[in-house]
Amino acid sequence: MTQSLSIKHASYNLMLYPLCHKRDELLMHIDCSFLVRSAPHDAPILCIMKRVVRWGFGSYAETLFKTGKESVMSHRAEILQRAHDRAVESGLSYSGAVTPEDAWELLQTLPGARLLDVRSSAELQLVGAVPNALCIEWKTWPGMLPNPHFLAQAEHQLDKEDAVLILCRTGVRSDEAARMLAAHGFSSVYNVLEGFEGERDSLGHRGQLTGWKARDLPWQQG
Known part of the structure; x- marks a missing residue:
């Protein structure tokens, strides 16, 4: 056998x-x-x-x-260590950065882990969303203007001891949001690398090469 x-x-x-x-x-x-x-x-x-x-x-x-x-538990510890190593290498002011696959695994296995999607409501409706994610806009559409209530909304809906995994389109806005949350006392903040759509392919399309959608992780049309 x-x-x-x-x-x-x-x-x-x-x-x-x-x-x-x-x-x-x-x-x-x-x-x-x-x-x-x-x-x-x-x-x-x-x-x-x-x-x-x-x-x-x-x-x-x-x-x-x-x-x-x-x-x-062993694999989860490896994921968190890799995330921490990325933070050290890149000089991040928050806990670390994780791949979409690692983020999904942490959501399944890490008690208290929350996925925070900071894309605009228009993106959620037109591009797609992750089921059960907490959605708070970092920038609003149209105009992509900063959401002045972001921090207050996050503090109201999240515990500062939660492991917060932040997702945006490509990982840029989520990095900015992670820096703000960490600066205001959130102790376990992670940026989800590649974001929901990832980089453009040779035809200029997102969602095909990298990112949450391309990695075949759970999502639904808005």
């Missing part, structure tokens, strides 16, 4: 062989590295756990979740 099975392959095999007399051996070889952090988007994982419990292997289920949780 393969020494380590991916979660998806494990779920496939568990569904194919629900009566296999070696299912306990199969379970003990599951690689749990993505167990917890991929659970919201990977229904087969839930199927694994239901079958594990149904078969009476409750202790295995506990071991799987414990191993998965430890892996998630």
Whole structure:
């Protein structure tokens, strides 16, 4: 038997062989590295756990979740360290900078993490938005004038101890917003690199090469 099975392959095999007399051996070889952090988007994982419990292997289920949780905590620490290293390298006045993928993972695994989208309401409606993100304009459209109430709105809707991940179109306005929040006592502020749309491609279009949309992360049309 393969020494380590991916979660998806494990779920496939568990569904194919629900009566296999070696299912306990199969379970003990599951690689749990993505167990917890991929659970919201990977229904087969839930199927694994239901079958594990149904078969009476409750202790295995506990071991799987414990191993998965430890892996998630370790990977989360790596993400935060990379973010801090970027802050040091770039002389940032806030906690750090994260890639869109790392931002999404922190939103799934870091207690209290919030995504703050600082794009204009027009961008949210016309380009797209991230589900459940807190939206406070840094600049308003038309004219892209600074929002004089940004700080007051952020202080009203966020806890200063929250991990705040800030998103804009390309990472510029979010950097400015991150600097302001950090300067006013927010202790854990991160800029989401590349932004929602990212850089332009050879045709001058955004959202194809880099950014939240191009990375195939959750978003919806406004």
